[in-house]
Amino acid sequence: MNILNGKVALVTGATSGIGKSIALLYAANGAKVMVSGRNEKSGQEVVREIQSKGGDAAFFKADVSDPEQCRALIQSVVSTFGRIDIACNNAGVSGGLSLVVDYEVASWKDVLDTNLNSVFYCMKYELDAMGKQNAPGVIINMSSVLGLTGEMGLSAYVASKHAIIGLTKSAALENATKGIRINTVCPAYIETPILDVLSSEQRKAIESLQPVMRIGKPEEVAELVLWLSSDKASFVTGSHYSVDGGYLAR
Template sequence: MVFPVLQDKVTVVTGAAMGMGEATARLFAQAGAQVVVADFNDEKGRSVTDDIVANGGEAFFVKVDVSSSEDVRQMIEATVEKYGRLDGAVNNAAITPDDKNVAEFDEDYWDRLMSVDLKGTALSMKYEIQQLLKQGDGGSIVNISSVSGFRPQPQNIAYVAAKHGVVGMTKVAALEYGGENIRVNSVAPGAIDTPMLRGALEQFGFTAEEYAPQLSLLNRFGQADEIAQASLWLISDQSSYLTGTTIHADAGYTAR
């Protein structure tokens, strides 16, 4: 049972067509929110939206490339046109980590990853905060970072840099807008069983069973809905005294 802690709150979730974003959008709808399912993948995004609505939730889909300022601006405009306001957002959109050593990293992939994972998060905050300031009654933003935002991983120079950046940007926004009652926090997931993680394991030649104990004190991968629960708490009024901080949802990985 999910308590209606987001009843009638308008929330945007980017990267909501699959994985952690999808789980977050579904959980928010169950918690009573009006959910904007935002993703570049039109087919999967609409499928998630239709399923939320079929199960009694309130949601609509917006196609967005978060690396495009115009796309993100239109995403927020569409949200306000549909629901009249914005109360919170989870900036989750990201692409698969890179896989080259520093001396061999792919500059084109660096640019693409930075444009989505780092710039996309910054653009999302830009237009979300503009709307929250117009409304004048505060709000809550969650940026999805990673354990890679705190501990380096080999062959992930772009992803590690981007996720460190997400943590830093979260703190800057919290400093700048706390006085306006706009809370900005981040969640740093560890190894979560998503299509992105499965693809990375295949790419590096590992199985889930042999790799999970290296990344988790609980000897298992996390589930997407476990990360969604962290975002739910941060968006809700139950976390009203938190801003500028990070929840490490990583089964103790960064505590080793």
């Protein structure tokens, strides 16, 4: 359909899972894609896959928990492709399971830096670059269904994902008259490498949490992100959308 034809898109955390699916779908729909993540080998493989299908992509290695690397990343997008029209801030970690009373301070900071602060850092520089272009822009921030509810043992993750929704709303209001739309996507349990460590019993338990009785696919999340990133969602900003197989409807 090429609904992103002529657009330049950035995807963080794009070396695997949801981020990889988003990068591939962006490219399949005509966008030039900057693939970013901490694993250069996997990132270059995503680039080669896009190029093998006739798409245009490049890789920039970045740890988005570092504000200077975020600044350099957005500068690289602009210097490589000439502009930035779409950004999907997808990078994140789950953190370990721990009760609040036992949560290690260093682990708490690591989760908040990677999941929440990275979104602020990236948006800060993305918005600056988009504002200088005097053209419409789109930012998608990846939250979670756990950004809309709680879960024992995952306090840092839950807190970071709740905060992303609030941050997105504020940024959306600030940029609504500038033609920059900002929304949040909230997946439930999705088939990504994070779930590879689960036993068959654990997988069945997770499947039962979602009324459709299965784990979601990265491609199913990517389809929603694609729509929100396109002109088809031109009146949509400051909102959050779940992709959860009915998880939140229980």
